[in-house]
Amino acid sequence: MNKLTFIFLLISLVWLASILVYLTRNQGGEGATGGGPTTSPATLPTKEVFHCEHIDAVYTWVNGSDPIHIEKRTQRSGNSRYSQPGNNRFRDLMGLKYSLRSLKKYAPWIRRVHVVADDQYPSWFDTNNDEINFIFHRDYFPNVEDVPTFNSNGIEANFFNLPDDQVADCFIYFNDDIFVGSPIEPKDFWDPVYGQAIYKSSWTAPQSKEKQQNIWHASVAYTNELLNREWEVDNSNRHYASHGANFFNKKIFKDMQQLLPEEFKATARHPFRTAQDVQVPFLYLQMVQRYYATFTPRAINHYALIQDDLSKMKVEYKKILDRRPKTVCLNDGLSVDNPNQEVIDELYIMFETFFPEKPSWEL
Numbered sequence: 593m594n595k596l597t598f599i600f601l602l603i604s605l606v607w608l609a610s611i612l613v614y615l616t617r618n619q620g621g622e623g624a625t626g627g628g629p630t631t632s633p634a635t636l637p638t639k640e641v642f643h644c645e646h647i648d649a650v651y652t653w654v655n656g657s658d659p660i661h662i663e664k665r666t667q668r669s670g671n672s673r674y675s676q677p678g679n680n681r682f683r684d685l686m687g688l689k690y691s692l693r694s695l696k697k698y699a700p701w702i703r704r705v706h707v708v709a710d711d712q713y714p715s716w717f718d719t720n721n722d723e724i725n726f727i728f729h730r731d732y733f734p735n736v737e738d739v740p741t742f743n744s745n746g747i748e749a750n751f752f753n754l755p756d757d758q759v760a761d762c763f764i765y766f767n768d769d770i771f772v773g774s775p776i777e778p779k780d781f782w783d784p785v786y787g788q789a790i791y792k793s794s795w796t797a798p799q800s801k802e803k804q805q806n807i808w809h810a811s812v813a814y815t816n817e818l819l820n821r822e823w824e825v826d827n828s829n830r831h832y833a834s835h836g837a838n839f840f841n842k843k844i845f846k847d848m849q850q851l852l853p854e855e856f857k858a859t860a861r862h863p864f865r866t867a868q869d870v871q872v873p874f875l876y877l878q879m880v881q882r883y884y885a886t887f888t889p890r891a892i893n894h895y896a897l898i899q900d901d902l903s904k905m906k907v908e909y910k911k912i913l914d915r916r917p918k919t920v921c922l923n924d925g926l927s928v929d930n931p932n933q934e935v936i937d938e939l940y941i942m943f944e945t946f947f948p949e950k951p952s953w954e955l
């Protein structure tokens with residue numbers, strides 16, 4: 593081929609590639625960690641933008657080492673697996689304490705902070721303080737007989753019923769293993785022009801190895817009903833929510849609950865997770881994308897697993913302190929029976945370096 597043809601081909605290729613990049617951007621970039629450097633999408637949304645008058649924060653928290661809690665868990669399950677004090681689903685690594693400090697420091701614009709809990713307060717919490725609002729399961733579960741519960745799916749499935757006079761429609765949902773590492777803004781979660789920011793995991797549904805026992809599988813089966821989309825049997829572009837802070841609109845929860853009343857009720861009734869539970873963040877993500885304006889900014893969450901390997905964790909903690917991600921999820925991967933105490937001590941050192949000031953609600 594001659595030189596001119598070659599140059600022509602090259603230009604065409606570059607042109608095609610740029611169109612491709614443009615299109616992927618506009619679709620919001622499917623990858624969880626992908627996305628460009630900007631936070632605003634290039635075009636105005638065509639779907640409805642829901643409004644947020646206020647933005648609150650909602651935590652779920654449990655102290656699984658509390659003897660009363662262990663007793664309730666054992667009674668409810670009749671099974672020793674759930675009664676182990678160290679069972680890491682219920683272990684408290686002081687995440688809530690420092691996460692609340694982090695929110696005060698880096699998200700002072702949040703109107704009100706709520707902690708959804710069983711009948712417990714953290715030992716360090718001053719119950720005379722009303723800056724942090726505790727909501728107990730028995731106070732918002734529609735069916736009081738479902739309490740005590742040890743099922744996070746059930747706790748989330750009843751979020752539609754969080755008291756409207758306390759909790760704003762729009763709230764950021766934190767597990768107690770997530771904290772904020774540098775200033776976050778409302779538009780990291782919701783923008784009055786572009787709608788809700790969404791953060792997807794790179795995992796799509798269904799994943800064959802999860803099919804057998806994973807709770808998410810059941811939720812995949814519920815989505816067609818929820819989305820009124822019988823034709824879409826292909827779930828391959830349905831992503832799970834990234835494991836970080838999730839932004840929710842209570843009004844959408846109410847719609848979801850009305851569309852799947854039996855499934856929500858059954859999930860709330862299960863005292864422990866089951867494979868038939870609805871997985872609320874997953875369903876919400878499908879629902880909000882189908883009916884409302886959404887956009888996908890660059891990922892803001894840093895995920896790390898806390899492991900017993902001290903030298904590995906020292907590197908990890910240093911990385912977090914140096915990089916200061918907007919949100920950090922520290923998943924408890926320590927051994928169940930014999931966690932490495934030095935790793936936990938170093939964790940507290942990192943937390944204290946990050947957030948040394950004691951807020952008014954701590955004793």
Ligand SMILES: *[C@@H]1O[C@H](CO)[C@@H](O)[C@H](O)[C@H]1NC(C)=O
Binds near residue numbers: 659686713716
């Ligand atoms: C959890 O419960 C145990 C046992 O009652 C208590 O010693 C500990 O301080 C509690 N932790 C928190 C964070 O409340």
